[in-house]
Amino acid sequence: MQGNPAIILHAPQLGENIGAAARVMLNFGLTDLRLVSPRDGWPSAAAEAMSAGALGQGVSVTVFDTLEAAMTGLTYTVATTARPRGMEKEVFGAAEAVGALKARQGQVAVLFGGEKSGLPNEAVALCDAILTYPVNPAFSSLNLAQAVGVFCHQWGASAGLEGKFGGKGEGVDAPATRENLIGMFEHFEAELERAGYFYPPEKTPVMITNLRNALVRAQWTEQEVRTFRGAIKALSLGRGKARVVREE
Structure with missing residues (x-):
């Protein structure tokens, strides 16, 4: 002081x-x-x-x-x-x-x-x-x-004092590593491909780029990446169950 x-x-x-x-x-x-x-x-x-x-x-x-x-x-x-x-x-x-x-x-x-x-x-x-x-x-x-x-x-x-919310906040997880973020992108894109989202096929690269640009801006944490991948998995499993019901 x-x-x-x-x-x-x-x-x-x-x-x-x-x-x-x-x-x-x-x-x-x-x-x-x-x-x-x-x-x-x-x-x-x-x-x-x-x-x-x-x-x-x-x-x-x-x-x-x-x-x-x-x-x-x-x-x-x-x-x-x-x-x-x-x-x-x-x-x-x-x-x-x-x-x-x-x-x-x-x-x-x-x-x-x-x-x-x-x-x-x-x-x-x-x-x-x-x-x-x-x-x-x-x-x-x-x-x-x-x-x-x-x-x-x-x-x-x-004086450069950082309060509770200056910098890494209390309880906030670490930023997601680039490899984990890319893994999430690929997981998401694979499920979108299965669902027929990428149409026409020749526009797939542009659509993927647009999605990745939008997602990168969110500055994901490791916990958010895990949560989002869990949501992707739940949706894919739900879609699979719905397909089984229709076939029956």
Whole structure:
């Protein structure tokens, strides 16, 4: 976790939002949460409940009376705001802000304002740059925990974090080998030939190519190949039984 930014919540009001912020922080590998004058004090039962265990499994919370105290030891801080402030500061989107934070040496942080009115100008003035999101200008009110989540997701993406469904998912079988896939094709085509599907005969190569192109796009797993070959076998056996019934 070294090199990850701290998340500072300035005058947060609801314990639920603090807990939700901690939860999404840990989802994306961030653990340093700093609170400046939380309205309802600390600790917070509401925050604990909403954090889904994040406050006990990695996210550390430090409470400060002033923003200046919370910024002790920081070398670079980005303030989040949806409003133009008329200040001579760089304005970043989420990806740009992540890049700027990663380029700095020492401890960095992202500052978020409270639910009611966001960050006061004097808080923004203490920061090096501004982070803003491309929200709907007619409705730019973003929930505090959601705002934290947007940044944390961008940070996690930049760090190459792979979630449960990034890459080989839980319980997903290995990709089918080419020889097993070709074996499935040949099995399928043999049964289609028996059923009289390939007609006229001179078009058989083109029809086989079209079928294989369509099937290859599915990116089969080994289990899917076994399942499909089982289905082919069941259909062929069923056709055989039907033929016996007709002959009888």
